[in-house]
Amino acid sequence: MGTVLSIIGILLLAVIAVALVRTLTLKPTSAREAKVPQSDPKRAQEYGEKLGEMLRCETISERDQKDRSKFYAYHEVLEKLFPNVFATCEKHVFNGSLLLKWKGKSADDAILLISHQDVVEATGQWEHEPFCGEIIDGNVWGRGAVDTKGSQFCFLQAAEELIASGFVPEVDVYLGGSCTEEWGGEGAPLTAQWFKDNGIRLSLVMDEGGMIMDEPMGGVNGMYAMVGVLEKGYGDVKFVAKSKGGHASAPGKNTPWARLAAFIQDAEKHNPFKVEFSPTVEEMFRQMAPNMNFGMKLIFANLWLFKPLLKKLMKSISPVGSAMLQTTLAFTMGKGSDGYNVIPQEAYVTGNMRFIPHQGTEESIKVISDLAKKYDIETQVVTADHPCPVVSYTSPQYRMIEEVVKEVYPGVGVSPYIMTGGTDSKYYKEVCENCLRFAPLHINKQQYGSIHGLNENIAINVLPLGVDVYTKVIRRGGK
Numbered sequence: 001m002g003t004v005l006s007i008i009g010i011l012l013l014a015v016i017a018v019a020l021v022r023t024l025t026l027k028p029t030s031a032r033e034a035k036v037p038q039s040d041p042k043r044a045q046e047y048g049e050k051l052g053e054m055l056r057c058e059t060i061s062e063r064d065q066k067d068r069s070k071f072y073a074y075h076e077v078l079e080k081l082f083p084n085v086f087a088t089c090e091k092h093v094f095n096g097s098l099l100l101k102w103k104g105k106s107a108d109d110a111i112l113l114i115s116h117q118d119v120v121e122a123t124g125q126w127e128h129e130p131f132c133g134e135i136i137d138g139n140v141w142g143r144g145a146v147d148t149k150g151s152q153f154c155f156l157q158a159a160e161e162l163i164a165s166g167f168v169p170e171v172d173v174y175l176g177g178s179c180t181e182e183w184g185g186e187g188a189p190l191t192a193q194w195f196k197d198n199g200i201r202l203s204l205v206m207d208e209g210g211m212i213m214d215e216p217m218g219g220v221n222g223m224y225a226m227v228g229v230l231e232k233g234y235g236d237v238k239f240v241a242k243s244k245g246g247h248a249s250a251p252g253k254n255t256p257w258a259r260l261a262a263f264i265q266d267a268e269k270h271n272p273f274k275v276e277f278s279p280t281v282e283e284m285f286r287q288m289a290p291n292m293n294f295g296m297k298l299i300f301a302n303l304w305l306f307k308p309l310l311k312k313l314m315k316s317i318s319p320v321g322s323a324m325l326q327t328t329l330a331f332t333m334g335k336g337s338d339g340y341n342v343i344p345q346e347a348y349v350t351g352n353m354r355f356i357p358h359q360g361t362e363e364s365i366k367v368i369s370d371l372a373k374k375y376d377i378e379t380q381v382v383t384a385d386h387p388c389p390v391v392s393y394t395s396p397q398y399r400m401i402e403e404v405v406k407e408v409y410p411g412v413g414v415s416p417y418i419m420t421g422g423t424d425s426k427y428y429k430e431v432c433e434n435c436l437r438f439a440p441l442h443i444n445k446q447q448y449g450s451i452h453g454l455n456e457n458i459a460i461n462v463l464p465l466g467v468d469v470y471t472k473v474i475r476r477g478g479k
Helices: 002-024 041-055 069-081 083-088 149-164 187-197 256-269 279-291 294-300 303-317 319-323 361-373 396-408 424-428 445-449 460-476
Strands: 090-094 097-102 106-114 139-141 171-177 202-214 223-231 233-242 328-335 346-355 377-384 413-419 435-442 457-459
Touching (some): 041 069, 041 149, 041 460, 069 083, 069 097, 083 097, 097 187, 149 171, 149 435, 149 460, 202 424, 223 279, 223 396, 233 256, 233 361, 256 328, 256 346, 256 361, 256 377, 279 294, 294 303, 303 319, 346 361, 361 377, 396 413, 396 435, 396 460, 445 457
Parallel strands (some): 106 202, 202 435, 223 413
Antiparallel strands (some): 090 097, 139 457, 202 223, 223 435, 233 346, 233 377, 328 346
16 A cells, blocks of 8 residues: 555656646746837827727617618718728628728638627716717727727728728728627628628638737736637527416415526536637637746646646636636526516526537537426527637638737737627628637727726727738738
């Protein structure tokens, strides 16, 4: 027995030694010291003023919005700001959603640059008016500055300047954006259908998604461009508990709300979904591990050892990181009886689900439905779609984006990641195998937090850098 314990002890020491050596030999990368390059102040001011005009257009969209006149008025502003683009490009409008075709030397391997026109409402107390479009202390303020008129400005400005210089792209370049992204409306589906109807295959779609940030994850020191290579599937599900109802003065056991509460507690405490590290997530941590604090570096540089532990602890460490490893379910709404003293005959809660590829839409719904059945709860699927295909971080399109970003932002790290939210890109998967979700603009934590929140703004000095990235992408024709 003593010999066995000694062998086990030696093996444990060897494993620890290997892990420590791997950690200590992992040196910080250039991303740790990367800074936002200086921009020409005159150019930044000009760009900020143009973006400000775009932000002064109130383009709030709402579910099933019929009147799209505000978006047509927005198009008129764009036409004034980018006259070369609108004079050169073939214009298509799908009930307010915009698509511009810039004809190149070849119709093969066309590229599409998109950012949606619509924004969410701007409630609450802002420091400056949400549609003022003013430049204050080097930042241009307004709903949509980050999400996503900032990136839309950058690719339209890049095209405007290239056209003015006499440049003709190698391939057809499409520019545009829907006016229904914020509520998943028909804008992007109609646009994607136009490509299908015309037999057009795209070599690259570049949409909103990740951006360039310092410390993209707690404990990671450095500047990273986060490129979304996968979008999870989306679903809304209703969980219904029924009973005979009755008077609240004499409640029985297992009433609808009691069963729903037990079900919710079970789903929260005992995660029913498979937790897996995909190649995308492993590559993300490989890129970031050299610039992590020592404790995190020890763990993430040695996934071969700590992966089982991380699968259990990731939700406590980072909810966003956890969402990249599994299907998620968030309970969002509920309803029972209309009276304080009435036990409902029927009560329900809704859940919003985001489906991961390794446990797709059908399997994930079955897993949660089986759990609901244990509590005599019926599952009703309101809506559900499938995860998008994963774009490989070794693909030519990803590598091109990586090279271009590093040319404009020297030293920055470039990392793939899994989009936990939704974009219009998902509608283009039938016409493009390489939908990358990335807006090449640097934002700070306050600006990131302002998305769908208060005080949305973006620094004007990053706008020239965003224009430069799109200019290089257009010049390369997506290659």
